[in-house]
Amino acid sequence: MARNTQVDADRNAPPVTRILAEYIVNHPSQGWSAEVEHEAHRTFMNWLGCAIGASQHEAGQAALAAVQVLEPSAQATVLGRKEKVDIAGAALINGITSHTFDFDDTHLKTIIHPAGPVCSALLALAEHTGASGRQLIDALIIGIDVSCRVGNMIYPDHYDRGWHITGTTGGLGAAAACARLLGLGVEQTVMALGIAASQPVGLREQFGTMTKPFHPGAAAQAGLMAALLAKEGFTSSSRAIEAPRGFAQVVSTKYDWNEITDELGERFEISFNSYKPFACGIVIHPSIDACVQLRQKGVTPENLVRIDLKVHALVLELTGKKTPTDGLQGKFSVYHGCAAGLIFGQASEQEYADDIVTRPDVVAVRDKVVATVDSAISEASVDAVATLKDGSSVHVHVEHAIGSLQRPMTDQDLENKFRGMSDAILGAGQTGQLIAECWKLADIANVQRITELSRK
Amino acid sequence: MARNTQVDADRNAPPVTRILAEYIVNHPSQGWSAEVEHEAHRTFMNWLGCAIGASQHEAGQAALAAVQVLEPSAQATVLGRKEKVDIAGAALINGITSHTFDFDDTHLKTIIHPAGPVCSALLALAEHTGASGRQLIDALIIGIDVSCRVGNMIYPDHYDRGWHITGTTGGLGAAAACARLLGLGVEQTVMALGIAASQPVGLREQFGTMTKPFHPGAAAQAGLMAALLAKEGFTSSSRAIEAPRGFAQVVSTKYDWNEITDELGERFEISFNSYKPFACGIVIHPSIDACVQLRQKGVTPENLVRIDLKVHALVLELTGKKTPTDGLQGKFSVYHGCAAGLIFGQASEQEYADDIVTRPDVVAVRDKVVATVDSAISEASVDAVATLKDGSSVHVHVEHAIGSLQRPMTDQDLENKFRGMSDAILGAGQTGQLIAECWKLADIANVQRITELSRK
Numbered sequence: 047m048a049r050n051t052q053v054d055a056d057r058n059a060p061p062v063t064r065i066l067a068e069y070i071v072n073h074p075s076q077g078w079s080a081e082v083e084h085e086a087h088r089t090f091m092n093w094l095g096c097a098i099g100a101s102q103h104e105a106g107q108a109a110l111a112a113v114q115v116l117e118p119s120a121q122a123t124v125l126g127r128k129e130k131v132d133i134a135g136a137a138l139i140n141g142i143t144s145h146t147f148d149f150d151d152t153h154l155k156t157i158i159h160p161a162g163p164v165c166s167a168l169l170a171l172a173e174h175t176g177a178s179g180r181q182l183i184d185a186l187i188i189g190i191d192v193s194c195r196v197g198n199m200i201y202p203d204h205y206d207r208g209w210h211i212t213g214t215t216g217g218l219g220a221a222a223a224c225a226r227l228l229g230l231g232v233e234q235t236v237m238a239l240g241i242a243a244s245q246p247v248g249l250r251e252q253f254g255t256m257t258k259p260f261h262p263g264a265a266a267q268a269g270l271m272a273a274l275l276a277k278e279g280f281t282s283s284s285r286a287i288e289a290p291r292g293f294a295q296v297v298s299t300k301y302d303w304n305e306i307t308d309e310l311g312e313r314f315e316i317s318f319n320s321y322k323p324f325a326c327g328i329v330i331h332p333s334i335d336a337c338v339q340l341r342q343k344g345v346t347p348e349n350l351v352r353i354d355l356k357v358h359a360l361v362l363e364l365t366g367k368k369t370p371t372d373g374l375q376g377k378f379s380v381y382h383g384c385a386a387g388l389i390f391g392q393a394s395e396q397e398y399a400d401d402i403v404t405r406p407d408v409v410a411v412r413d414k415v416v417a418t419v420d421s422a423i424s425e426a427s428v429d430a431v432a433t434l435k436d437g438s439s440v441h442v443h444v445e446h447a448i449g450s451l452q453r454p455m456t457d458q459d460l461e462n463k464f465r466g467m468s469d470a471i472l473g474a475g476q477t478g479q480l481i482a483e484c485w486k487l488a489d490i491a492n493v494q495r496i497t498e499l500s501r502k
Numbered sequence: 503m504a505r506n507t508q509v510d511a512d513r514n515a516p517p518v519t520r521i522l523a524e525y526i527v528n529h530p531s532q533g534w535s536a537e538v539e540h541e542a543h544r545t546f547m548n549w550l551g552c553a554i555g556a557s558q559h560e561a562g563q564a565a566l567a568a569v570q571v572l573e574p575s576a577q578a579t580v581l582g583r584k585e586k587v588d589i590a591g592a593a594l595i596n597g598i599t600s601h602t603f604d605f606d607d608t609h610l611k612t613i614i615h616p617a618g619p620v621c622s623a624l625l626a627l628a629e630h631t632g633a634s635g636r637q638l639i640d641a642l643i644i645g646i647d648v649s650c651r652v653g654n655m656i657y658p659d660h661y662d663r664g665w666h667i668t669g670t671t672g673g674l675g676a677a678a679a680c681a682r683l684l685g686l687g688v689e690q691t692v693m694a695l696g697i698a699a700s701q702p703v704g705l706r707e708q709f710g711t712m713t714k715p716f717h718p719g720a721a722a723q724a725g726l727m728a729a730l731l732a733k734e735g736f737t738s739s740s741r742a743i744e745a746p747r748g749f750a751q752v753v754s755t756k757y758d759w760n761e762i763t764d765e766l767g768e769r770f771e772i773s774f775n776s777y778k779p780f781a782c783g784i785v786i787h788p789s790i791d792a793c794v795q796l797r798q799k800g801v802t803p804e805n806l807v808r809i810d811l812k813v814h815a816l817v818l819e820l821t822g823k824k825t826p827t828d829g830l831q832g833k834f835s836v837y838h839g840c841a842a843g844l845i846f847g848q849a850s851e852q853e854y855a856d857d858i859v860t861r862p863d864v865v866a867v868r869d870k871v872v873a874t875v876d877s878a879i880s881e882a883s884v885d886a887v888a889t890l891k892d893g894s895s896v897h898v899h900v901e902h903a904i905g906s907l908q909r910p911m912t913d914q915d916l917e918n919k920f921r922g923m924s925d926a927i928l929g930a931g932q933t934g935q936l937i938a939e940c941w942k943l944a945d946i947a948n949v950q951r952i953t954e955l956s957r958k
Contacts, residue, residue, distance in 0.1 A: 104735065111734040112727060116588040119573035132572040208747030213700070241713055244669070244705050245720060249739075251747040257697055257738035260731075264701060268720075271568060275716075278567040279560065282713035283705075291664030291707040 055290035062199075062306040063243075063287040066192055067235035070222045073311050075184045076488075082314045083488065086187050088460055091484040092151055092321045093144050093161035094125065094169075095460075098500060099395060099467025100146035101126025105256040109139045109263065122170040123497040126471045133170040137220075137270045141166035141263030142256075145212070147395045148377055149325040149467075153190075153318055154451060156197035156211055157328065160319060162262030163216025164189040167270040168223045173497045177227055179490035185226040187316055192239075193219025194315035196287070198305035200298035205250075209297060213248025213261030218287075220269020221276075228277055240282025241272035243293040254374060321460060323449040324393040326377040330365050331447040332428035333357060333380050333417070337387030339442045345432045347389055347411050355384070356420035356429040366417075376403040385411035394466050426450060457485075472502060511746035518655075518762040519699075519743040522648055523691035526678045529767050531640045532944075538770045539944065542643050547940040548607050548777045548916055549600050549617035550581065550625075554956060555851060555923025556602035557582025561712040565595045565719065578626040579953040582927045589626040593676075593726045597622035597719030598712075601668070603851045604833055605781040605923075609646075609774055610907060612653035612667055613784065616775060618718030619672025620645040623726040624679045629953045633683055635946035641682040643772055648695075649675025650771035652743070654761035656754035661706075665753060669704025669717030674743075676725020677732075684733055696738025697728035699749040710830060777916060779905040780849040782833040786821050787903040788884035789813060789836050789873070793843030795898045801888045803845055803867050811840070812876035812885040822873075832859040841867035850922050882906060913941075928958060 076083065100106055101124070110124060113135035122136035125143065130136070144150055144162045151161050164186060172182045193215040197204075205211045221242035225235040245268040248261035276282075287293045287306075294301035324334050333355055340353070357380070367379040376382040376398050385408045386397040402408055423429060426447065432440045446452035455463070461481055468477040480499040483490065490496065532539065556562055557580070566580060569591035578592035581599065586592070600606050600618045607617050620642060628638045649671040661667045677698035681691040701724040704717035732738075743749045743762075750757035780790050789811055796809070813836070823835040832838040832854050841864050842853035858864055879885060882903065888896045902908035911919070917937055924933040936955040939946065946952065 105737075108731060108734040108736040112730040112736065115730050116590055117575035117577065118588070119575070121573065132574070134572055208752040210700075240708070240711070241716065244666075244708055244713055244717060245701070245703050247701050249700050249742065249747055249749060249752055251739045251742055251745040251749075251752075252696070252700055255696070255737045255739055257700055257736070257742075260697065260736070260738075261700060264724075274568040274571050275564060278564040280564040280568065280713070280716070281561075281711045282716075283707045283711055286705065286707055286713075289707040291705055293705060293707075296664040296705055296707075 055295055056301065057290055059288035060303050060307065061285065061288065062303055063239050063285055064236055065307060065310070066222065067232050067239060069310055070188055070192065070226050070235050071230065071232050073188060075180065077311065078187065078314055082187060082317055083183070085316050085319060086183050087485060087487055088321065088457065089151055089161050089190070089316060089319050090165060090186060090487060091464060091481070092460055093165045094484065094500065095464035095467045096147060096150045097140045097144040098126035098471050100143040101471060103143065103146050105146050105259055106139055106143040108256065109142050113139060122173045123501050125500045126502055128502050133174050134267050134271060136170035137167045137266040138263040140170065141266035142259045145259035145262045147325045148327060149322050149395060151319050151321050152328050153194045153197065153315060154320055155318055156194060156201040157205070158194055158197045158215055159212045159262060160190040160193050160219060162212060163220045163265035163269060164193060164223045166263065166266035167220035168227060169493065169497065171224050171227055171270060172493045176492050176494060179487040179493055181227055182493050183488045185223040187314060188226050189219045189223025190316045191314050192222035195306050199302050200294055200300055203300035204298035207298070208250050209246065210248030210250050210252065210258065210261050213265045214246035214297060216262050216265030217242040217245050217247060217268040217272065220266050221272040224270050224273035225276065228273055230273065230277055234276045236284045237280060237282045238273045238276035240284065240286035241275055241280060242269050243286035246293065246297055254378060318451060320449055320451055321455050323455055323459065323463070324383065325395045325398055326383055326393060327365055329360050329425065330380045330383045331449060332426060332444045333361065334383045334387040334393050335447040336428050336430035336442045336444045337384040338391050340430060340432050340440055341388050341391050343440050345388060345434065345440055347407060349434045349436070350411065350414055351433045351435055352414045352416060353384060354431045355415065355417040356423050357417050358423050358425045359419045360425055362417060362419055370403050372400045373398040373403050380417055381412040381415045384415045511751055512757065513746055515744035516759050516763065517741060517744065518759055519695050519741055520692055521763060521766070522678065523688050523695060525766055526644055526648065526682050526691050527686065527688050529644060531636065533767065534643065534770055538643060538773055539639070541772050541775060542639050543941060543943055544777065544913070544916055545607055545617050545646070545772060545775050546621060546642060546943060547920060547937070549621045550940065550956065551920035551923045552603060552606045553596045553600040554582035554927050556599040557927060559599065559602050561602050561715055562595055562599040564712065565598050569595060578629045579957050581956045582958055584958050589630050590723050590727060592626035593623045593722035594719040596626065597722035598715045601715035601718045603781045604783060605778050605851060607775050607777050608784050609650045609653065609771060610776055611774055612650060612657040613661070614650055614653045614671055615668045615718060616646040616649055616675060618668060619676045619721035619725060620649060620679045622719065622722035623676035624683060625949065625953065627680050627683055627726060628949045632948050632950060635943040635949055637683055638949050639944045641679040643770060644682050645675045645679025646772045647770050648678035651762050655758050656750055656756055659756035660754035663754070664706050665702065666704030666706050666708065666714065666717050669721045670702035670753060672718050672721030673698040673701050673703060673724040673728065676722050677728040680726050680729035681732065684729055686729065686733055690732045692740045693736060693738050694729045694732035696740065696742035697731055697736060698725050699742035702749065702753050710834060774907060776905055776907055777911050779911055779915065780839065781851045781854055782839055782849060783821060785816050785881065786836045786839045787905060788882060788900045789817065790839045790843040790849050791903040792884050792886035792898045792900045793840045794847050796886060796888050796896055797844050797847050799896050801844060801890065801896055803863060805890045806867065806870055807889045807891055808870045808872060809840060810887045811871065811873040812879050813873050814879050814881045815875045816881055818873060818875055826859050828856045829854040829859050836873055837868040837871045840871045
């Protein structure tokens, strides 16, 4: 025990832990617009495709091998594989694989990837309990609302400090979703949030390693177990989020309680979710989009002299790697992303394979990309000029990249993205069935229909 | 992805993650003094007794019930019970029970309770692998050295901010211990520390709830899984502790790298471990000790008018509860602690039973205790004057309480404490056998000898 130096603490915060618990428990099923309901299906499908797509990746393999040391019972599906493990292990592994390709969803206000923690916990639990699609969709929307509202409360200070906000808020979202699915009462749900609040997972220092996707997986597991513990009578502080020594004031210097309470139950943060067309950090997307558009306008590797990009400062800060030597490094290289866009017209996981990143023709285009920071360019935008060998130039300005809220991926885009990840794993036929079931998820009597189709 | 505002970050920290990994892997078995070796046995026995003692408590029961939802395999013993669960579940549950009574060990420089995370992970793993007592003791000393050195690095700022330092540093200690026991190489051990670094568990807001003891349990589980993941090839940042967005700089404003490196492998932090004679926060111990001494000097509930205590400010800040209504609240009441000391001559878990805390004669003594903050009194001390009905007074000054480094509990004291917790659970005969095995732990060929004797 020791001194109390939190002289600047806010000791009069509203009881947001309890407010959230009442919302989680009492908000009516399907108590939102048709648009929100549809977005939940898009979020679920995008998450599922990402998890299946990365199911054979070495990060998922290593996690599965570690979980198998526990000799787990076969309760829940490891997506895209034959194995089943216990629900805690499935939450962990599916959370890891869903974020492995950096291809999952993004709540743009906070850059949280909300589905990873919430859906990974939820589907494992729902498969085990035999829950309905309706129950799952309800819990998904509410769980994502909780993690993103918590994110709104502490962003950006929390992220700036070095926390990976997807993992730190994800445990609360997963706990909320699982509490809803389990039908916990308000008191138990307060406790579940409290237990989860003690486990913020994720440091930005891990970016570029397997521990980055570990964060949503560990958050999924922590949130799931928090709900199970609360159901069994485990106790926690009922002010774990807002107290002076609670979650928000410990992990952030900013904590805006209104972000929890404003329009709670009326505005749903899943409405602000977006899906990546490119398998890399969102900050490069405008640049890749611009190069895809240059390609459509006739620019080719053969006729290209150079591409001049005007970018936001963050692009070079986060993805300024000039000479990436493997796929993972390629994800942190705006130069490689542009080369992929120009050569292939896309930047899916395939274009981040090690042998693509080092292929001489790709390297040759990458070396022709010159990126300059321009303070007039916003984070969402890019300005690109390609100079061609005949002396002419082609100009593309991207105000908002494909995949942004202003230019969302269509349902068909999402299906194509899903197929790009799942066809090679589950086969085209099973993938087609799975896509069809995903669109009607809310009407499925037992989500085991989804998990069965997600097994290899 | 977002901005970088860590303008004050230390970007030139020494590679302490790697330095620790090399130490964990390469420090020779038994490469320390006989005193350190003996302290490890004391630490282990004290931890084991605490876990057995609280094995029937509702916190452990609830955690066991939640783990059983996973239908775990029977790999490792839930101490003091019949059940076995998988090693991750055993690490969690035994970590919880070992801290439930607030009766475990304390590294006084940081107020870390080091055994909970380290021993709980280690014994579960060692039972499963059939490790020797020698391997366990080596890993225990090194694991505790790692968590306490990390604690020294960030204490007190980290604790002041609101983190429960036992849980936040415990994952690193448990990962270190398990990496050592598994025989991981330096690179894998770097990764294990990195994975654990992303999972700091524990908010001080949870004090007084079951989530407080959950913290060492969750840290044990996280550290154990971090080592298993690293063994399977999972990767993390190799600078996860020291990088600008790594553990130390994210969870604390103070980070003194020298605390990691100074006399590494020569000075062992387990030397500064202490064991509680009283089942409550260390800050009340001088006061209880004083009242035990008043009792020895003839002060009784019958002849007492009042007890005037001069205490350090923290005593009232942390344990100033005047009218506790149950056992848990009693632990945060210096008044109840004093009443227990005067009436019973001790303050074990029994004196924190709900019906003792509310017993009229106990309440009557409690109400006669007047505690006043005195800036001349250190955190380790207390000054007590009992005024008696005959007008006389009895004075006791405690410079260092029993259980402190200056007045450590003897081996016999520790045995008596162990018996007080284990006799009622395992029976006096089995408890005696277990105590005997604990003292010769380093020579036991297979630690399953210990876990078998720890089962009900």
